[in-house]
Amino acid sequence: AQSVTQPDIHITVSEGASLELRCNYSYGATPYLFWYVQSPGQGLQLLLKYFSGDTLVQGIKGFEAEFKRSQSSFNLRKPSVHWSDAAEYFCAVGAQTGANNLFFGTGTRLTVIP
Amino acid sequence: NAGVTQTPKFQVLKTGQSMTLQCAQDMNHEYMSWYRQDPGMGLRLIHYSVGAGITDQGEVPNGYNVSRSTTEDFPLRLLSAAPSQTSVYFCASSAALGAGNSPLHFGNGTRLTVT
Numbered sequence: 001a002q003s004v005t006q007p008d009i010h011i012t013v014s015e016g017a018s019l020e021l022r023c024n025y026s027y028g029a030t031p032y033l034f035w036y037v038q039s040p041g042q043g044l045q046l047l048l049k050y051f052s053g054d055t056l057v058q059g060i061k062g063f064e065a066e067f068k069r070s071q072s073s074f075n076l077r078k079p080s081v082h083w084s085d086a087a088e089y090f091c092a093v094g095a096q097t098g099a100n101n102l103f104f105g106t107g108t109r110l111t112v113i114p
Numbered sequence: 115n116a117g118v119t120q121t122p123k124f125q126v127l128k129t130g131q132s133m134t135l136q137c138a139q140d141m142n143h144e145y146m147s148w149y150r151q152d153p154g155m156g157l158r159l160i161h162y163s164v165g166a167g168i169t170d171q172g173e174v175p176n177g178y179n180v181s182r183s184t185t186e187d188f189p190l191r192l193l194s195a196a197p198s199q200t201s202v203y204f205c206a207s208s209a210a211l212g213a214g215n216s217p218l219h220f221g222n223g224t225r226l227t228v229t
Contacts, residue, residue, distance in 0.1 A: 009154075034217075043118070043204055043220030044157075090156060099164050100145045100208045100218060101172065104156040 002027045004091050006105035013081050014113050021076040021108050023091035033074040034092040034102065035065055044090065050074060061085070086112045116140050120205050120221035127195040127228045135190040135224050137205030143219070145208045146188040150174065150201040151223070157204065163188055195228045202226070 005024045013019055025031060032051050036044040048059025055067040065076045074091060088109045092102040121136045139146065147162035149172075159172030163182040177199060179191040188207075192199060203224045209216040 004156075006156075041222070043222045044206075044218075045220075046217045049217065099162055099170070100210070100216065101147065101159055101162055102157075102218065103173075104149075104158075106154055106156040 002031075002093055002103045004093050004103055004105035006089075006091055006108050008108045009106070010109045010111065012111040012113060015083050016080050019076075019078045019081045019085070019110070021089050021091075021110070023074045023076065023105060024072050025074065025091070025093045026072065027093050029095065031093045032095070033065075033067060034094065035059065035063070035074075035076045036090045036092060036104075037061075038088045038090065038107075040087075047076070047089075081110075081112055083112045083114065086110055118205055118207055118219050118221035120203075120224050122224060123222070125224060125226050127192075127226065129195060129197060129228060131195050132191070132193050133195065135192075135203055135205075135226070137188045137190065137221060138186050139188075139205075139207040139219070140186065141207065141209065141219065142185060143207035143209050143216075144185070145210070145216075146182065147172070147206050147218075148178070148180065148188070148190045149204045149206065151204060152201050160190065160203075192226075195226075197228045200226060200228045 003026045034049045035047040038044045050067045088107045090107045091105040094102045118139045148160040149157040161180040163169045205221040206218040
């Protein structure tokens, strides 16, 4: 069965510090992997996605993520966090074929302190 | 383009009442879906549709009905609301099937409280 684990419920970082949000997945086939961001009262916005090829993918807003098949991980990183990055972040996994149904992790809430 | 539009933004129901959450997209997307978001549980798929006239169940379909009579609209019906259905509901759509072919576009959500 497919599942996505985000072990950190809440992370607090100082503005300008680096950030890494963890994501581990379990999936029976080769997955597509995604990171979404949700600002308060808003829907989800796609940050980046991994399908195949280069295991380091770049996204919007200066985010990147690295796919590590051996660790079943897809961690999100940013070298220098801005106050506007405060939001909730969701990792998700989907199938390469069939309907565009995603399985989401439980999310990590990011607080940025000045 | 308005994208994915959900109405209402907020709704309070009493147990046993029925209502329909509306979702419309103006991007001519084939795929549409409904998720619910609960604290500590992320988003869970309720129902989805791969085209007009075609719907299927997701992970948590009980207590909800859907239909897809047009490409644009995908309403979610609660036939007899229960407190366990208190949640934030998101509608999403994409241009093509398969997670790799097109990203999901999300609406801004409907916050439903059932008392």
